[in-house]
Amino acid sequence: MSRTAIAINATLKRSGGAPSSTDRMIGLIGEALKKAGVDLTETIRLADHDIKPGVSSDEGEGDAWPAIRAKILAANILVFGTPIWMGQPSSIAKRVCERMDAFLSETDEAGRTPAYGKVVLVGIVGNEDGAHHTSAELFQALNDVGWTVAAAASSYWVGEAMNKKDFKDLPEVPKVIQQTIDMAAANAAHLATALSAANFPGQPK
Amino acid sequence: MSRTAIAINATLKRSGGAPSSTDRMIGLIGEALKKAGVDLTETIRLADHDIKPGVSSDEGEGDAWPAIRAKILAANILVFGTPIWMGQPSSIAKRVCERMDAFLSETDEAGRTPAYGKVVLVGIVGNEDGAHHTSAELFQALNDVGWTVAAAASSYWVGEAMNKKDFKDLPEVPKVIQQTIDMAAANAAHLATALSAANFPGQPK
């Protein structure tokens, strides 16, 4: 059974400028997923798209969300990449979570949201501090609307306090970071396979 | 295949006094698990036990954690019940998370912590406000050390802002709360079954 993953990158910067540390992290997660038998088909740079503010699945003319939403829901695994700003996920990461709030009113006859049976991985980078809290906020918001979180689902890198080092400039990926990424990807792949074979049954009668 | 659940109640109060709102929530989760085919075998009132501060699995003489730890790890599902204080999980909930930090150095040959293959449900009650954040902190801390979080794993109740109403005194459980609990339990039972049949394979070679 073939399973796929899609990635979103919630950096504040559009494509075309300097490379993004978040992209490097997503790239590593993609390679790890490949080793686990899952294709990461695309990385969507959210800042390139006009995702309107709101909590519905379609905020009308010019809203880029419906197309992105469809791509996300076509995959088995979502790789949610975000930079850290002020110790927190980016405003673009938050916007995407808000748009997924609509899932709560898009349940099927068994009460299951569109995210049921799907697995999320988070990939987080910052110059310093904030990865655990960023995981916490994403796990809670995404789990609320139906995503499942396999064991050890957070891959992250941050530098020493108040430093300016960028993940994209590290000459090599620290071994412990690579191991964490490999494990996260293997766990997500395993769970996505199980849930593809048998989704949650939904609301008990 | 028989799966079991165990509950911990992180209320600040020892047994023997007034009933605990957290216990009421745990009781409802237990009934919902029963409907999903899982036995909740015991609820451990943490405040009755002397769980020493620390981040190892055994903090020495008089430490109640090793016995509680063994019971938790003997079950497939952990129901983690906590009251909210100041918008946050209780200090006793935090203590238990800290003690589980030791899991990170108790991995098997495949790099799996003792929580791999196990599923967590959170049950949260407060007079007012704080349930989402409490979920966020618990999900992040517990997922870090290996617990899996099935879709919509948080069951909670809080009253209106700055009110004093207790969940234990509600004449009946609101329908939407009951549905949330039933769904959370069904999801956890489903995932625990899948992971019992096939645990995460662990660190890729």
Added chain:
Amino acid sequence: MSRTAIAINATLKRSGGAPSSTDRMIGLIGEALKKAGVDLTETIRLADHDIKPGVSSDEGEGDAWPAIRAKILAANILVFGTPIWMGQPSSIAKRVCERMDAFLSETDEAGRTPAYGKVVLVGIVGNEDGAHHTSAELFQALNDVGWTVAAAASSYWVGEAMNKKDFKDLPEVPKVIQQTIDMAAANAAHLATALSAANFPGQPK
């Protein structure tokens, strides 16, 4: 000495539609500030403006932030109003915090950011749950960049868990909420006066 306040409303909705619960909260804070001798001069509906993503004070053509930034920094007190979505501040609230990150590189000769000597009040509303965490995130992000937080600086309202009631539809403001607002405003006014008279001296020689 005359002190002024300005408010920002981080609702996801533009002006012109239904009234905003966040506006009602800001209105109450404005009245309370008036009683404390401070004029709330304007409420800026952030969703009406094109605040570009980024962490500088001017993200170039079409960026609405420089003008809003100037207005905010012309006042002694910032009333930061936000709705709660998914237990967290809105993505628009987050965007504004990110833009203030630039303050850290806009220090004067004594190392003081533009927010030194200024006081922040938060006004938070939601259908249910999330006010404490929203305060926590705003306090941390804003304090990091130089805002001072007077005692009891959070005014909020949320309804019972999983309810749909809106603050704007309450027939009257609960007495305890009104008292909290009055106290928060009095505290902020007092501190803004003290800091207007004598700002922080800045980096020790």
Added chain:
Amino acid sequence: MSRTAIAINATLKRSGGAPSSTDRMIGLIGEALKKAGVDLTETIRLADHDIKPGVSSDEGEGDAWPAIRAKILAANILVFGTPIWMGQPSSIAKRVCERMDAFLSETDEAGRTPAYGKVVLVGIVGNEDGAHHTSAELFQALNDVGWTVAAAASSYWVGEAMNKKDFKDLPEVPKVIQQTIDMAAANAAHLATALSAANFPGQPK
């Protein structure tokens, strides 16, 4: 006018063993306060004392909190030191916050809690990640019960992601960390002086 500070250290370890990184941070804050004209009179190692769980100011026989509470409230500035565990403040830090929840019912005739007019500084250390979130939780909990937070009130150090380096073992304190500490202390001293001269007036009539 003489102002004083007191420190609490929420490390999980009792005195007498290895030195505590949190103590090193508190020591640096103490020196910085000294430069700002404030005496740090004592550091209370909380783990040495039996602070009972609860949310009242006196939990009965054997409870160490009443004496610690009195010392804290005798000072103008509280230096709240905590290690980070799992990206969050320690369970002992949380316990102390819970005990301060009682302040809300210990208001004077003007509705002011015992923390009104007092200023808090946080000092946070960890091997890696979690400082911003720890600040956020402490600021929110402490501000709720009446503490004032001067500009830039968080002093912290954490190492690179998933590293084991301890702050106490750094051969020297990084310059940017020292500057942050000096500024935080100067800000707190300034505000404590202002609030000593004129406390918040309290609930408007």
